[in-house]
Amino acid sequence: MTHTIALTAPATWTPARVEAENTGERTLDQFLKGVERRALRMAELATNNRDEAQDLVQDAMFGFVRHYAAKPAADWAPLFYRVLDSRLNDWHRRRSVRSRWLQVWTRSDDEDDERDEIAQAPDSNDPGPLLRLAGSEAGQALNAALARLPLRQRQAFLLRVWEGFDVAATASTMRCSEGSVKTHLSRALAALRRQLEDHA
Amino acid sequence: MNKSELPEWTDQARSLLDESAQALDATTLSRLNRSRQAALAQRVPRRRAAWLLLPAGLVGACALLLAVGVWHARVPQTAPLASPSATVVSGSTVNVVDMDLIASGDDMEMMQDLDFYAWLDAQDQDDKG
Numbered sequence: 001m002t003h004t005i006a007l008t009a010p011a012t013w014t015p016a017r018v019e020a021e022n023t024g025e026r027t028l029d030q031f032l033k034g035v036e037r038r039a040l041r042m043a044e045l046a047t048n049n050r051d052e053a054q055d056l057v058q059d060a061m062f063g064f065v066r067h068y069a070a071k072p073a074a075d076w077a078p079l080f081y082r083v084l085d086s087r088l089n090d091w092h093r094r095r096s097v098r099s100r101w102l103q104v105w106t107r108s109d110d111e112d113d114e115r116d117e118i119a120q121a122p123d124s125n126d127p128g129p130l131l132r133l134a135g136s137e138a139g140q141a142l143n144a145a146l147a148r149l150p151l152r153q154r155q156a157f158l159l160r161v162w163e164g165f166d167v168a169a170t171a172s173t174m175r176c177s178e179g180s181v182k183t184h185l186s187r188a189l190a191a192l193r194r195q196l197e198d199h200a
Numbered sequence: 201m202n203k204s205e206l207p208e209w210t211d212q213a214r215s216l217l218d219e220s221a222q223a224l225d226a227t228t229l230s231r232l233n234r235s236r237q238a239a240l241a242q243r244v245p246r247r248r249a250a251w252l253l254l255p256a257g258l259v260g261a262c263a264l265l266l267a268v269g270v271w272h273a274r275v276p277q278t279a280p281l282a283s284p285s286a287t288v289v290s291g292s293t294v295n296v297v298d299m300d301l302i303a304s305g306d307d308m309e310m311m312q313d314l315d316f317y318a319w320l321d322a323q324d325q326d327d328k329g
Contacts, residue, residue, distance in 0.1 A: 025240060025243070028240065029236065032236045032239065032240070036232045036236060037221040037222070037224055037229075037232070040224065041217065054228070054231055057232065058239070061235055061236060065239045065240060065243060069243065139219060143220065158217075160206070161210045161214055162218075189207060
């Protein structure tokens with residue numbers, strides 16, 4: 001006798017489906033657990049304030065779970081950082097508007113964009129500015145240098161260097177062209193090198 | 201620019217950033233944990249509620265069916281009442297006012313003495329007749 005197994009409709013909450021969902025939830029929990037510390041540091045570098053950084057990360061977590069949790073797990077990292085990047089941009093925009101009323105004259109690091117890129121190009125034979133700094137001093141110097149970078153340059157640096165995203169994924173996360181990512185990263189590397197060398 | 205095209209000193213920068221992320225204090229980690237749980241929880245209630253609604257609905261339907269069955273069995277199969285608000289249900293006549301009283305659940309003891317009240321009502325009808 002042959003038995004026909006009736007397939008359950010996708011919309012029905014069977015115990016098997018609940019188990020699958022719980023597994024998915026554990027995976028999501030693990031993913032968020034894996035990125036939350038780096039996300040907080042990223043937000044903290046942008047805001048220079050841990051409380052505000054925590055608020056932004058929480059907001060990003062909520063937005064990510066609400067809108068993108070159903071997406072394939074392989075896409076989660078760029079999507080999460082896209083939400084966080086959006087929150088950081090919003091925060092930065094609000095702060096800019098506020099500070100415009102408070103300060104008559106502010107010098108923006110973005111003005112450095114007109115510098116000669118060839119002169120800023122790194123020397124590949126140079127051991128690098130961080131090697132000249134020891135232990136915790138190197139960490140503090142890098143932290144200070146990163147905090148001084150314009151938001152877009154810092155995001156390009158952190159996503160490419162720290163998160164290990166390629167240019168296309170970084171461009172998708174930052175919602176800009178790949179050319180812009182390369183420009184932001186090049187300027188970030190040059191500015192960091194300059195600031196760290198000044199510190200050494 | 202591929203990862204391999206990044207300057208070597210960025211490897212050290214990555215290590216320093218990793219160290220800074222690992223060195224977060226317990227209070228910060230606790231708050232991150234709460235944020236994560238809160239974010240995940242916004243998905244859970246809707247799904248669990250959907251799963252729990254099915255048995256809850258079944259239990260409710262069974263209880264209602266049982267109550268109707270018990271009530272129907274207790275209704276006396278007597279002569280029609282002469283009340284203007286009488287309604288015929290399955291061959292027996294039930295006063296709408298009685299239905300309201302039963303449905304309101306104010307006096308469940310009344311249901312237990314339903315035969316007595318039906319007899320009393322019949323007596324009243326006889327006395328008037």
